[in-house]
Amino acid sequence: MRQAGRSLPEYRRLRGDGDILDAIAKPELAAELTLQPVRRYGVDAAILFSDIVVPLAAIGVGVEIVTGRGPVIDRPFRKYEDLRRLRPLEPEADLAYVLETIRMVVGELNVPLIGFAGAPFTLASYLVEGGPSRTFARTKALMHGEPELWHQVVDRLADIALATLRAQVKAGASAIQLFDSWAGALSPSDYETFALPASRKVLEGMGDLGVPRIHFGVGTGELLALMSEAGADVVGVDWRVPLDVARRRIGAGKAVQGNLDPAVCLAPAGVVIEEATKVLQDAGGEPGHIFNLGHGVLPETDPGVLAQVVETVHNWRPGTPSGEVAG
Amino acid sequence: MRQAGRSLPEYRRLRGDGDILDAIAKPELAAELTLQPVRRYGVDAAILFSDIVVPLAAIGVGVEIVTGRGPVIDRPFRKYEDLRRLRPLEPEADLAYVLETIRMVVGELNVPLIGFAGAPFTLASYLVEGGPSRTFARTKALMHGEPELWHQVVDRLADIALATLRAQVKAGASAIQLFDSWAGALSPSDYETFALPASRKVLEGMGDLGVPRIHFGVGTGELLALMSEAGADVVGVDWRVPLDVARRRIGAGKAVQGNLDPAVCLAPAGVVIEEATKVLQDAGGEPGHIFNLGHGVLPETDPGVLAQVVETVHNWRPGTPSGEVAG
Numbered sequence: 346m347r348q349a350g351r352s353l354p355e356y357r358r359l360r361g362d363g364d365i366l367d368a369i370a371k372p373e374l375a376a377e378l379t380l381q382p383v384r385r386y387g388v389d390a391a392i393l394f395s396d397i398v399v400p401l402a403a404i405g406v407g408v409e410i411v412t413g414r415g416p417v418i419d420r421p422f423r424k425y426e427d428l429r430r431l432r433p434l435e436p437e438a439d440l441a442y443v444l445e446t447i448r449m450v451v452g453e454l455n456v457p458l459i460g461f462a463g464a465p466f467t468l469a470s471y472l473v474e475g476g477p478s479r480t481f482a483r484t485k486a487l488m489h490g491e492p493e494l495w496h497q498v499v500d501r502l503a504d505i506a507l508a509t510l511r512a513q514v515k516a517g518a519s520a521i522q523l524f525d526s527w528a529g530a531l532s533p534s535d536y537e538t539f540a541l542p543a544s545r546k547v548l549e550g551m552g553d554l555g556v557p558r559i560h561f562g563v564g565t566g567e568l569l570a571l572m573s574e575a576g577a578d579v580v581g582v583d584w585r586v587p588l589d590v591a592r593r594r595i596g597a598g599k600a601v602q603g604n605l606d607p608a609v610c611l612a613p614a615g616v617v618i619e620e621a622t623k624v625l626q627d628a629g630g631e632p633g634h635i636f637n638l639g640h641g642v643l644p645e646t647d648p649g650v651l652a653q654v655v656e657t658v659h660n661w662r663p664g665t666p667s668g669e670v671a672g
Numbered sequence: 673m674r675q676a677g678r679s680l681p682e683y684r685r686l687r688g689d690g691d692i693l694d695a696i697a698k699p700e701l702a703a704e705l706t707l708q709p710v711r712r713y714g715v716d717a718a719i720l721f722s723d724i725v726v727p728l729a730a731i732g733v734g735v736e737i738v739t740g741r742g743p744v745i746d747r748p749f750r751k752y753e754d755l756r757r758l759r760p761l762e763p764e765a766d767l768a769y770v771l772e773t774i775r776m777v778v779g780e781l782n783v784p785l786i787g788f789a790g791a792p793f794t795l796a797s798y799l800v801e802g803g804p805s806r807t808f809a810r811t812k813a814l815m816h817g818e819p820e821l822w823h824q825v826v827d828r829l830a831d832i833a834l835a836t837l838r839a840q841v842k843a844g845a846s847a848i849q850l851f852d853s854w855a856g857a858l859s860p861s862d863y864e865t866f867a868l869p870a871s872r873k874v875l876e877g878m879g880d881l882g883v884p885r886i887h888f889g890v891g892t893g894e895l896l897a898l899m900s901e902a903g904a905d906v907v908g909v910d911w912r913v914p915l916d917v918a919r920r921r922i923g924a925g926k927a928v929q930g931n932l933d934p935a936v937c938l939a940p941a942g943v944v945i946e947e948a949t950k951v952l953q954d955a956g957g958e959p960g961h962i963f964n965l966g967h968g969v970l971p972e973t974d975p976g977v978l979a980q981v982v983e984t985v986h987n988w989r990p991g992t993p994s995g996e997v998a999g
Contacts, residue, residue: 480934480935480970481935482934482935482938482970482972483938484935485933485935485936485938485939486935486936486938486939489936489939489940489943489947490938490939490940490943529891529912531912532911532912532914532933533912533914534914534950535933535936564856564891564912566893566894566912567893567912567913567914567917584859585856585858585859585860585891585893585894586894587859587860587861587894590894606812606859606862607807607809608807608808608809608811608812608813609812609813609816609862611809611810611812611813612812612813612816612817613816613817616816616817620816623861643807643809645809
């Protein structure tokens with residue numbers, strides 16, 4: 346469960362309210378923040394405490410993560426000359442602290458660690474907009490208006506994502522996740538032209554390492570077949586698409602990940618368990634299902650409820666009727 | 673094209689930067705603001721200059737529309753006692769200025785006027801959250817945690833929507849649109865349980881008036897069949913779902929509305945016209961297509977580009993190849 350730490354008092358105590366990028370840059374702290382939710386919830390994998398903009402900050406892009414808003418870029422990217430600011434990432438030099446965190450975490454974990462990166466479209470949208478956007482208007486104007494520049498931006502971002510993911514696996518991550526968080530803002534045709542090729546470069550570029558590749562975005566119902574084609578082994582789905590429908594769109598031979606609504610986790614425990622059970626029932630089928638929320642854990646979530654969700658998932662056997670699981 | 677006025681200099685001059693609810697309350701001003709985009713673009717219908725929260729303000733709910741943010745409710749609704757604040761709407765008394773605006777507009781228009789209301793789920797989400805939300809966490813917690821209270825809230829909001837829509841038609845509107853703007857935040861199962869029944873009450877309650885009923889929300893790809901079932905004659909679709917796919921989900925006997933991406937309208941004119949043409953091609957089929965953007969016009973849109981889009985639509989004949997339309 347991504348961002349599960351945010352719901353934990355021990356996380357808030359340790360993390361304080363300092364800059365998240367500073368916390369990520371301290372391996373001992375970042376390792377402990379990665380481990381906390383695993384200890385508390387007994388989940389089957391850990392996800393690295395980091396952020397998709399970390400590689401951008403590491404190559405010198407001025408970026409700050411503003412609480413309640415998201416990443417803010419100090420000089421947005423809109424011209425050819427801005428390309429110069431996207432130099433290749435050298436993970437051992439630029440992201441030594443992330444790799445050190447991974448080595449420390451892997452030394453203590455007895456479940457797999459999932460590394461991750463931001464997909465080129467989503468990172469490009471932050472660079473072009475200068476921050477989070479509701480409309481992605483500047484991004485879409487640039488991709489349609491200057492497609493050649495756009496393709497160079499996302500190609501460089503693909504190289505950066507690939508470099509960080511390969512380094513994360515070499516440092517000990519057992520699986521990777523490519524977050525195309527905002528791809529769902531695109532029409533299928535725009536996704537296919539302006540986002541898919543660069544994501545495919547990343548996912549296919551990981552093929553020789555033999556680790557599972559998870560691909561996820563929010564509101565991607567119409568894009569699932571294309572996201573699957575981009576080279577994922579597992580396609581993550583938010584709560585908008587029931588997992589049986591998602592499986593049909595994703596196609597044979599791929600696993601699904603998801604998709605309990607994080608907002609539903611604020612309802613009373615009985616309701617949450619019933620909804621988690623529905624997810625497990627919808628997910629039936631091969632080759633596998635990674636139970637997860639459909640997006641990050643909301644900070645106001647009751648850790649006790651999440652613990653019950655984990656127990657529900659662990660006790661689940663196909664065929665169990667809804668509501669009789671966590672009794 | 674909803675919110676088309678925002679792109680026009682004559683709109684910005686006339687409207688100034690005063691409170692939008694004040695502008696809506698002045699029939700002469702609101703009528704002129706309704707007519708401006710029709711004059712400028714020569715579109716085939718007008719949409720009333722108003723806002724979905726107007727009936728709430730009219731029954732005494734403290735609501736302000738904050739620029740760049742949206743409607744903000746001064747005392748959010750979360751308890752049974754809050755129901756008292758949702759008294760029935762008496763349109764002739766409470767919304768006399770809206771009805772007066774409609775009469776003035778209809779007197780000057782030679783195209784149909786579309787009236788509208790907010791759907792119960794979307795209005796309830798504002799009331800419960802206290803404003804716009806990214807997660808709808810409080811709304812979902814309430815609907816799942818206190819379903820009986822939730823159903824009473826949306827049932828009262830259905831009565832309010834129905835009262836305003838019926839009054840708008842009696843005053844001269846030739847079609848109505850029910851905006852369930854944020855329904856796309858719900859899973860299909862939550863939509864079916866917590867939103868659809870109240871929307872159906874509104875749409876079916878309009879059945880005897882014989883005017884076309886349009887039903888629209890953003891990000892509703894998985895909900896189209898259900899939104900169609902709720903009793904619409906036309907289902908509006910955003911740009912995420914190609915219209916041929918949307919038609920299959922909506923089912924026979926219903927028209928589609930949409931779905932050019934408003935953000936794509938910021939690209940160079942040639943691209944915009946090509947994309948508009950794709951929409952027209954995808955929409956082929958019976959019984960009809962209302963060309964529209966997939967959401968409101970963005971304020972920074974070039975009116976010259978929108979004028980070319982309108983021309984493209986007016987010149988369109990099925991079978992025209994892409995890119996050869998507006999030449």
